[in-house]
Amino acid sequence: MTDIIDNVQETATTATEDASPILTIPVEAYISRDYAKAEFERLWSKVWQQVGRIEDIPNVGDFLTYEIQDQSFIIARTETGLRAYHNVCSHRGRRLVDTPEGERQAMGNCKQFVCGYHGWRYNLDGTNTVAPQRVDWKNTLTKENSKLVDVKVDTWGGWVWINLDPDCESLADYLAPATRLLDHFETQKQRFRWRRWLVVDCNWKVALEAFAETYHVPYTHPEFMAFGVYLGWSRPHGIHSNIGFEAPKGMDENQAKVRIGSGPDPRLATQEMQNFTWSNAGTSTTKTLVDAANRLVEELPEGTPPAQVLRHWLESAKRDDAARGVIWPEIDPAIVAESGTAWQIFPNFQIGHGLNNMISYSARPYGDDPDKCIFEAAVYELYPEGEEPETKWEYTPEDGAGWLTVLPQDFSNMSAVQKGMKSKGFSGAKPNPYREQSVVNLHHNLAKYMGTGEPTLRD
DSSP states (O other): OHHHHHHHHHTOOOOGGGOOOOEEBOTHHHHOHHHHHHHIIIIITTSOEEEEEGGGSOSTTEEEEEEETTEEEEEEEETTEEEEEESOOTTTOOOSSOOOTTOSOOEEEOSEEEOTTTOOEEETTSOEEEOTTGGGGTTOOOHHHHSOOEEEEEEETTEEEEESOTTOOOHHHHHTTHHHHHGGGOGGGOEEEEEEEEEESSOHHHHHHTTSOSTTHHHHSGGGGGGOOOOEEEEEETTEEEEEEOOOTTOGGGGSSSOOOOSSOHHHHHHHHHHHHHHHTOOSOOHHHHHHHHTHHHHSOTTOOHHHHHHHHHHHHHHHHHHTTOOOOOOOHHHHHHHOSEEEETTTEEEEOOSSEEEEEEEEEETTEEEEEEEEEEEEEOOOTTOOOOOOOEEOOTTOGGGTTTHHHHHHHHHHHHHHTTOTTOOOBOOOTTTTHHHHHHHHHHHHHHSOOOOEEOO
């Protein structure tokens, strides 16, 4: 394994023309309680936030809740579409919908929201319909001052998004230019294979950044180096960014999440990598892709060029999926290459898109504690209509078997980084100017909202 790591060092790309300036990120954004407290008014109340999947609320009366710091919201399906409200009764301030103990959120179906304190009732459109002994208010309870308070809501990619700013830009404008590439992957057609969450002992930015670059792969996940050199790039796109793998000449598609293994025989390397990934990560592949990889040695002769192995493998898996009613989107290889492995959607959502599967990560504050966050990971896949598995958000501790072996390696880094950032010997993060531009870009844009924390030129 040491030889493999040394090989990574020797083949590292300088790519100075694509690099950012040499910058240092101050620790305030990660460890300051004052910064964490200020995030709601300066950041979370101004940005579009991903709060759930459309398929979780398909019918009139379906609802789900979402919490950020000390604020809670209800997103409901009404006769006229989706509506979102602050989750609070206008009478005395009780939350209308409680999150069950140990659950990520509340979900259900109702005709009205009923306050458990004094029985005030609200229609799905937010109108207050019952205020017991309304006459006592002597006609001062109006439709306006007794209704639920609206929050902006929209959808894209199969996800539901909210924004607390009534004067915010449209979701379409906010997500651009990421959607120019992501729209090709038709993420709205994929469904959960599994979804898990936990509370991690680190700031939400530490958690998100653990997946916002490939620079860590040889050192955090060295077992993958047996299948190739995981060198990667990172590129800013306005407030968002994306990452991808570098690829040999003539194999641009190999910059994506689904890629072949390298070595003397790419057929065997791909087979081994796919089986290892399926068993140890449970992400970034599907049973169809694994089965197709297991046939490569039978279907292709020894010495088949890597580019041909890659295309044969993908076409074979694509045919297998089509035979069972799963149709992959038709995407130009140049788009696949430019899209890379994942997009970081500002501020706290990552989409690891793929041709027939994807993974998403999100991280958000745990109250105003800068040393904790709620971390969520979900794997999606294309399924034949009607064969989507029933899933729900499962709380899974760091050592839970559901994470398999790879993600716990990342969790270990998260908590260790949070502790280390408090060291008097740490002068601030020093991101790789080529491979970690997504991290730098996050903090450039955080500083615009927060008014502090701008990365500085390194001495």
